[in-house]
Amino acid sequence: MANKVEGFNFEQRHGKARVRVARVWRNKSDNIHSMVEWNVSISLLSDCVNSYIRDDNSDIVATDTMKNTVYVKAKECSEQLSAENFAILLARHFTSFYKQVTTAIVKIVEKPWERVLVNGQPHDHGFKLGSEKHTAEVTVQKSGVLKLTSGIEGLSVLKTTKSGFEGFIRDQYTALPETRERMLATEVTALWRYSYESVSSIPRNPLYFTERYLDVKKSLANTFFGPPKEGVYSASVQGTLFQMAKAVLNRFPDISSIQLKMPNIHFLPVNISSKENTIVKFNDDVFLPTDEPHGSIEASLSRFWSKM
Numbered sequence: 363m364a365n366k367v368e369g370f371n372f373e374q375r376h377g378k379a380r381v382r383v384a385r386v387w388r389n390k391s392d393n394i395h396s397m398v399e400w401n402v403s404i405s406l407l408s409d410c411v412n413s414y415i416r417d418d419n420s421d422i423v424a425t426d427t428m429k430n431t432v433y434v435k436a437k438e439c440s441e442q443l444s445a446e447n448f449a450i451l452l453a454r455h456f457t458s459f460y461k462q463v464t465t466a467i468v469k470i471v472e473k474p475w476e477r478v479l480v481n482g483q484p485h486d487h488g489f490k491l492g493s494e495k496h497t498a499e500v501t502v503q504k505s506g507v508l509k510l511t512s513g514i515e516g517l518s519v520l521k522t523t524k525s526g527f528e529g530f531i532r533d534q535y536t537a538l539p540e541t542r543e544r545m546l547a548t549e550v551t552a553l554w555r556y557s558y559e560s561v562s563s564i565p566r567n568p569l570y571f572t573e574r575y576l577d578v579k580k581s582l583a584n585t586f587f588g589p590p591k592e593g594v595y596s597a598s599v600q601g602t603l604f605q606m607a608k609a610v611l612n613r614f615p616d617i618s619s620i621q622l623k624m625p626n627i628h629f630l631p632v633n634i635s636s637k638e639n640t641i642v643k644f645n646d647d648v649f650l651p652t653d654e655p656h657g658s659i660e661a662s663l664s665r666f667w668s669k670m
């Protein structure tokens with residue numbers, strides 16, 4: 363929210379961050395439970411400049427009220443829905459309920475609770491924590507104009523072969539040997555934008571974006587790994603990142619752009635020798651796993667004419 367104030371440009375927003383909520387749905391007919399755990403952050407662009415400059419709070423939606431609204435709306439959701447749909451529902455509430463609010467930005471990080479298998483059978487009410495997280499962020503304007511992005515955080519993947527790095531610049535600072543055989547490991551952060559531009563145009567199925575998330579994740583992982591037996595050769599993290607981004611845009615017509623961050627997490631060859639003899643000679647078998655330093659490789663790919 364931008365204003366001219368006392369001869370300055372002034373921009374402000376306020377909200378509540380990290381509101382944690384879990385919602386359980388109990389299916390009456392078969393007694394199978396579903397659940398989600400969400401961490402919700404809300405930010406409102408609203409006309410409340412007087413609170414900043416005149417000690418007049420009469421236009422403020424209290425952030426405590428925003429927090430309560432998360433629980434009220436979670437209670438009202440009698441059917442399971444995606445994090446995206448819950449974010450849109452909240453954002454629409456704030457922009458339609460309060461005349462002062464022109465735009466609402468809602469971000470949700472979903473904790474990866476997954477139904478457990480016991481003796482190979484899906485448990486009716488048992489869940490365990492997975493690893494990577496589903497994120498959703500929506501910006502909704504009073505008019506209904508919408509910007510929707512979803513993402514994955516912390517998708518750790520590794521392959522023990524079918525990766526190399528050759529032909530890079532060599533100069534007096536270069537020590538890295540060229541190789542066609544190395545480990546490749548990364549922790550993928552992905553962020554993609556959907557092409558829906560108004561709240562009225564999003565798909566009706568309340569779990570549509572949950573299914574899309576799972577399909578995008580599968581598409582990213584399958585492209586990273588290649589087929590189960592032969593795999594696929596990676597000439598660089600850069601090349602693999604591009605293939606992964608392209609697979610998503612080629613497969614999902616309602617995704618208009620995708621950003622990928624893929625740190626190159628190094629597994630260093632172990633060679634140990636004393637003055638007299640070799641103690642451990644590296645033969646693509648023993649590695650030193652590292653966290654830092656790591657390569658940092660990121661890129662975004664979008665369709666022509668799309669917004670990021």
Ligand SMILES: O=c1[nH]c(=O)c2[nH]c(=O)[nH]c2[nH]1
Pocket residue numbers: 527538597598599600626657
């Ligand atoms: O896939 C890679 N990309 C790089 O840019 C790079 N740089 C480096 O030292 N190793 C690698 N590997």
